[in-house]
Amino acid sequence: MHYITELLKGDSAHLVYSSLIFLGGIILVIILYRYILNKLIKKARRSQTWIDNFVIEMLRVPFLCLLLWVAVRIFSQSIFYDSRIIDTVNHVLQILLIITIGWIFLQLNNILFYYLEKKVEKENENRYEVQSSITKFTIFKKLLVGLITIVIVAICLMTFDRIRTFGISLLTSVGIAGIILGFAAQKSISMVLAGIQIAITQPIKLNDLVVIDGDSGRIEEIKLTYVVVNLWDKRRLIIPVNYFLEQKFENWTRYSSDIIGAVFIYVDYRIPLDKLKEKLAGIVKDDPNWDHNLCSLNVNNLKETCIELRALVSSEDAAKNSNLQFAIWEKMLQYIQTDFPQYLTQTRIHLVNGVNPAPSVQPEKPVG
Secondary structure (H helix, E strand, O other), X not given: OHHHHHHOOHHHHHHHHHHHHHHHHHHHHHHHHHHHHHHHHHHHHOOOOOHHHHHXXXXXXXXXXXHHHHHHHHHHHHHOOOHHHHHHHHHHXXXXXXXXXXXXXXXXXXXXXXXXXXXXXXXXXXHHHHHHHHHHHHHHHHHHHXXXXXXXXXXXXXXXXXXXXXXXXXXXXXXXXXXXXXXXXHHHHHHHHHHHHHHHHOOOOOOOEEEXXXXXXXXXXXXXXXXXXXXXXXXXXXXEOOHHHHOOOEEOOOOOOOEEEEEEEEEOOOOOHHHHHHHHHHHHHOOOOOOOOOEEEEEEEEOOOOEEEEEEEEEOXXXXXXXXXXXXXXXXXXXXXXXXXXXXXXXXXXXXXXXXXXXXXXXXXXXX
């Protein structure tokens, strides 16, 4: 008890009291910040424009940093007398200012690309060109976010004298270290460059329908180092970006989603083709998956026991074309079974005088 009484006297007591007052002031500032921010958010929700939300999001951190900066300036100069404490507080304020500026640049970056995306969507009716532009914007937006973050962290670290001196000493001996790091990061850098190349050349875009090693799916995400493909069965295929520059793959929506599908039908030689063509025309005419562009039925091949017919039909995209093919198979099969059951695929055996003659095959002469 005597020790605590002695501790609360003199400079120690002043330091404790000052710290408590300082923390109380900071807590008061945070409470005031939360109250004002909630009021602004409620007011922005009632607004019909997106600008209010962006402004609040952009000023969220800067406003808090400004209030903390004012509070620290007021309380630190009047409460703390130790120059070391004041220097530490000023250093913290300097870092807060750098972070605030970095946050503003990050939010301005978000606003810029959001505005560009909305402008492209409004001015362009071709959704494939819109997806192409959004793909570019997404990749370059992430690049700028990474660049701004690295710059802000570097500036914050440079405010520390020891780290700045250490950084300068590293720069003077960066030759060997740079070569080592270059070899170590060669693959990562090549993947990032591949991501930038995809953004420029665009062999794939967001929402493109692709086929990779027999698996079909849509491009769901394009990152700097990998691409996420949403497969038809809801699995996600994670593929490095350089795969799309080095390997073969199918892009069914490169410029448009229009597609032509083939339906193969095997029937007897004697079936009337005109009837089948009329039936096919009637099937696709009433099917909403047909785009009214192409519908044809032709003999594609002559086999030993049947003929191979190929029906070509077009649709707006692959999903509709698949449904159209299924409908043609089912309805054509029902039509042949009902109207021409005798013309289904058959195997013929020709009998001579009631006997199936065995093929005349001459035995091979023995060698030697």
